[in-house]
Amino acid sequence: MELLKDRIIKDGTALSETVLKVDQFLNHQIDPVLMVEIGKEFKTRFEGVKIDKILTLESSGIAPSVMTGLELSVPVVFARKRKSLTLTDGLLTADVYSYTKQETNNIAVAEKFIQPGDNVLIIDDFLANGEAANALIHIVKKAEATVAGVGIVIEKSFQKGGNELREAGYHVESLARIRSLGAGEIKFVDEVKN
Amino acid sequence: MELLKDRIIKDGTALSETVLKVDQFLNHQIDPVLMVEIGKEFKTRFEGVKIDKILTLESSGIAPSVMTGLELSVPVVFARKRKSLTLTDGLLTADVYSYTKQETNNIAVAEKFIQPGDNVLIIDDFLANGEAANALIHIVKKAEATVAGVGIVIEKSFQKGGNELREAGYHVESLARIRSLGAGEIKFVDEVKN
Numbered sequence: 537m538e539l540l541k542d543r544i545i546k547d548g549t550a551l552s553e554t555v556l557k558v559d560q561f562l563n564h565q566i567d568p569v570l571m572v573e574i575g576k577e578f579k580t581r582f583e584g585v586k587i588d589k590i591l592t593l594e595s596s597g598i599a600p601s602v603m604t605g606l607e608l609s610v611p612v613v614f615a616r617k618r619k620s621l622t623l624t625d626g627l628l629t630a631d632v633y634s635y636t637k638q639e640t641n642n643i644a645v646a647e648k649f650i651q652p653g654d655n656v657l658i659i660d661d662f663l664a665n666g667e668a669a670n671a672l673i674h675i676v677k678k679a680e681a682t683v684a685g686v687g688i689v690i691e692k693s694f695q696k697g698g699n700e701l702r703e704a705g706y707h708v709e710s711l712a713r714i715r716s717l718g719a720g721e722i723k724f725v726d727e728v729k730n
Numbered sequence: 731m732e733l734l735k736d737r738i739i740k741d742g743t744a745l746s747e748t749v750l751k752v753d754q755f756l757n758h759q760i761d762p763v764l765m766v767e768i769g770k771e772f773k774t775r776f777e778g779v780k781i782d783k784i785l786t787l788e789s790s791g792i793a794p795s796v797m798t799g800l801e802l803s804v805p806v807v808f809a810r811k812r813k814s815l816t817l818t819d820g821l822l823t824a825d826v827y828s829y830t831k832q833e834t835n836n837i838a839v840a841e842k843f844i845q846p847g848d849n850v851l852i853i854d855d856f857l858a859n860g861e862a863a864n865a866l867i868h869i870v871k872k873a874e875a876t877v878a879g880v881g882i883v884i885e886k887s888f889q890k891g892g893n894e895l896r897e898a899g900y901h902v903e904s905l906a907r908i909r910s911l912g913a914g915e916i917k918f919v920d921e922v923k924n
């Protein structure tokens with residue numbers, strides 16, 4: 537997705553060889569117009585795939601997911617990173633280790649929102665080692681639902697998550713695939729315009 | 731906002747005299763189409779008010795804020811409940827006590843996203859005692875920016891937050907104002923159709 541790659545080049549910052557800061561438009565400040573375009577792009581990428589529901593993880597997955605849900609006319613469910621008093625029994629849970637934050641979160645989704653047989657599109661802002669995506673897949677499977685696909689805004693292709701998911705047979709669509717990060721330099725996997 | 735009130739009646743649950751569960755469409759599962767209507771309604775409610783930016787709090791404030799940002803053509807910033815490794819210096823912070831979750835969170839916004847003189851519309855999903863709204867106001871003031879208004883999806887009018895904010899002179903717009911909650915019963919402040 538050229539619009540996204542251009543934005544990453546313009547406003548993203550490679551903080552190290554593994555950390556890309558995109559807080560200008562995706563995970564702290566959000567550009568709503570870019571989110572609309574991301575929603576449209578996911579719709580195109582998953583054309584012909586049966587999708588009943590989108591599952592994401594708070595917080596940065598919410599904006600792209602809601603715009604995709606609008607395009608696909610399906611509801612969005614976001615997994616919560618901790619239990620609230622209004623969310624107690626009937627939970628589907630999984631653990632997610634965040635390398636960036638160096639902490640493990642237990643994530644939870646109310647059982648009633650993922651029904652057996654549902655075709656669930658998983659969306660997240662980043663895919664690196666695949667921790668979050670695998671936890672969401674785990675939740676979908678626990679619900680006896682089907683993973684319709686995995687939609688990622690930015691994939692760090694030099695980390696293992698994307699390839700592992702593809703090798704496991706999942707339909708993964710990443711809107712921007714980073715080949716490498718270095719001192720102020722961001723390189724993408726495919727340089728062909730698409 | 732009748733559409734929202736109807737949805738609260740249909741899908742909301744009064745868990746007690748103070749807790750309203752709206753996880754079917756707002757804060758766990760999200761209805762993207764309802765969020766679009768909420769965005770349009772906030773635009774109408776703040777017609778003529780100069781707004782440069784929307785400030786909200788993760789996670790449930792994000793969806794209504796992004797749709798409002800789209801309507802108003804302004805970026806959305808969400809305050810984070812904890813610091814990440816990619817978000818260290820240059821922070822505006824405030825403490826928020828959550829009565830529902832019985833915990834205090836330190837919330838933070840990168841200074842660069844709220845500039846002196848910015849006209850900031852604060853949006854959140856709920857207004858009860860005003861803890862979150864006051865913390866966001868505190869952050870806007872610390873940035874030497876201006877609070878253009880406070881937009882709330884659901885106000886619990888029987889709790890003190892809304893009246894305190896109005897008495898302090900803030901322009902508060904709540905799309906649904908709950909007068910009382912009881913055993914399976916939800917009553918709104920104004921029963922006049924609007």
